Amino acid sequence: MSLVFQGEDAATRRQAAVKFLKVDQCEGGVNESTQLKRRFIREVKLMASVRHQHLVEVYDAVLEAVYPYYVMELIDGQTLQLRMKLPPVPGFAAICRLGWQVAAALNAAWQKQRIVHRDLKPGNIMLAGDNVKVIDLGIAKAIGGNTHLSQITTMSGMMIGTPYYMAPEQHLAEKTIDCRTDIYALGLILCELLGMRYPFEGMNHRELLVAKKTGCQGKWERRAHGAPTAVLELVNAMMEPAPEDRPQTWTDVLQVLAEAEKHAATADRDGILVTASQVIEGGTRLIADPAAATTELDGTRTELG
């Protein structure tokens, strides 16, 4: 439903990423377009409400337009989804480091605004040099509290989130969605990285839910031979079917991963993280004249995703 381009700030010539909403391709008519626009606006507000080193930074947004868009820092790297398909196989320390950085971003989002990402998956994690960035708060939700962030409209009949990495309670659209739902998703990603394979490969939606409810604890571990025991235990706990059996806070996850990274670092020769040719530093920047920016962007597009 969106397009991401590389663009250039007309005034400063600084590169940025620009995400447009493709409302014209929405087949559901005016109502659905309006809902998509509302959701897009919420995405921007949620992203702008938390600043963190490992969460992509929003610079500016033009939302009252035929094609709403927002401008964010350009991440000079690749998605984890792409990285997973390329050699070399990541080392344990690199996996712990990656997990720690994602957990740190989501901890900040949860602590500061009670934000749950709800679509954490390798395609929404980007790697730039040694730095991980979580992107795409497209279906994120703020739980309670801040009302301008927590209002959410859900399109009828449309599934929210990507089934592969969803926690069981999210499959079942239960109301108990909180940080433990994202903890589950990160557990599954770490399980895939450590075991070098998605644990529920080849299942349809229904089989996937049954397998997640049963739990895959233990079954995948032989493929993660040599991984630190504390990490295996952590990942198994993160993937517990019931939220109350998982680590209850991001702090619990962060502690184990930080400790494990230190121990694994010496044995870990392979880095998962690509060397970025250039990492754009953060810093708030406003495009003074959105019309000028649009013109400039129109002329210099390189599609990223």
Ligand SMILES: Nc1ncnc2c1ncn2[C@@H]1O[C@H](COP(=O)(O)OP(=O)(O)OP(=O)(O)O)[C@@H](O)[C@H]1O
């Ligand atoms: N800030 C950025 N810098 C560089 N590339 C980016 C950036 N944001 C997004 N991308 C690229 O664009 C792709 C799509 O972005 P994003 O996930 O935000 O859109 P989406 O439409 O919600 O995608 P999906 O539905 O596949 O999750 C990403 O997978 C990534 O390759």
Ligand SMILES: [Mg+2]
């Ligand atoms: Mg995405």
